[in-house]
Amino acid sequence: MLSQERYKLILDIINDRNTVTVAELSSELDTSESTIRRDLTALDRLGKIRKFFGGAASIRQNEGFFEDKVSVRETQMHEEKTKIAKYAATLINDSDFVYIDAGTTTSRLIDFITNDKATYVTNGITHGRKLIHRGFKVYIIGGRIKETTEAIIGTEGVASLRSFNFSKAFIGTNGMDLQAGFSTPDIEEALIKQTAIEKSYTAFVLADNSKFGRVFPVTFSELNKCCVITDSLPDDRFSKETIVKEVSI
């Protein structure tokens, strides 16, 4: 069998099943495990799949799979996130200079943006591509790329952000708590979020109800520094601490 044919078959199988073992591929394609491993390495090198010990996984469907366990809940909150994203998109005006944080909720936001007069800045590689394909004016901040999320992070990213003055920023969060404020697991991502909030006139945090009461290692902002856009508020005390827009589902 031709190697390219195998590549295509393997790719189809992986994208279909999400994950596959070397043994499975070996028996299904009637090829030695050595060859399958070599193929998987090649496909991984090309960035088409993600290889791991024992087999390989699709890249597409696993966005977030490699991130952290919260993402399981993220798929469940799909409808809520859409509502939040839809509402957030209406906030963008012609003269706005908008920062869009990397993350799944903000990625959804981009789908609903219609304003092509505004200018957009993001730290998400995939977000930047998405925006540019929509035909918007897009800047991306410079810095180191984080492997799992394809987001720009680190001190260079922070420095790059500092030269901007946003009118609006849309930020994602992992946790939102009365005491701990907005928090996230990665310190470098937290620094980026923090700077983006500092550098914008108004910062909106997009948070579905599953985020409430959750605390993660690094706090990037106090509650009162940002407006929260959410689907349903479990606790009145939040609205005393910050401005909350509750989007009806």
Place this chain on the structure above:
Amino acid sequence: MLSQERYKLILDIINDRNTVTVAELSSELDTSESTIRRDLTALDRLGKIRKFFGGAASIRQNEGFFEDKVSVRETQMHEEKTKIAKYAATLINDSDFVYIDAGTTTSRLIDFITNDKATYVTNGITHGRKLIHRGFKVYIIGGRIKETTEAIIGTEGVASLRSFNFSKAFIGTNGMDLQAGFSTPDIEEALIKQTAIEKSYTAFVLADNSKFGRVFPVTFSELNKCCVITDSLPDDRFSKETIVKEVSI
């Protein structure tokens, strides 16, 4: 049978079946394998098909498999570019701080990079993703994204580049001429290339033979400022003006 007739037949067969082996074509067209291989090489050079070990594949049906959508536009001189990319990749050492310019030839270069000790900086969105999927340490420069090429350009990009000091830079070009030097159609991309060359100890320009003698609106460097990596040199005068590495095809 005329070679042009065969080209057409081969093209039809490949586009119909997606992949085909040399042996198949040889028996079906009743021609020697040598001739089939020569034909496939020619069609590959023209960018009509993609040749690989054992046979060839259609480009249309495999869009997105071999290349990202951005780079489908210029598929000519594929074989030459591959040779150039392969050689260029061997130049990267452990301690290198490498700049990789956006473009098709440099994109191919990434496929052959093996050094994971070096640090990479790029202005290509797709280049950055490709590098990060390979598990390398990657920085992307900040700035405005150009829609057609998904490359970072503009004054912000130039400013972002200025903070780096590269040991090696790999640059693509549209034209290379004895009088006009290295040139490209877009002034903003030219500024980026110019800055990258300035900021690196050694700059390599990857140029297949189709680039020689061509002049585009904006010159980004004189010949003597860079080393040229090419497949074949049409004119000895080039080697008097600059350092040339000719990669045998």
Place this chain on the structure above:
DNA sequence: TTAAAGTTAATCATTTTTAAGCGAATTATT
């Protein structure tokens, strides 16, 4: 923590495929 089980990369021998050179045949040019 350690041992057992499972998985991998590296290496080697074998087979397959290729590129390059060469002369014969065909086609184009003078």
Place this chain on the structure above:
DNA sequence: AATAATTCGCTTAAAAATGATTAACTTTAA
């Protein structure tokens, strides 16, 4: 008709792909 240029198929040395083997590595579970 003679000469040059191109095309073609064969041969051969080199390159690439493959599958088996094994030592090193990772994971799992005691």
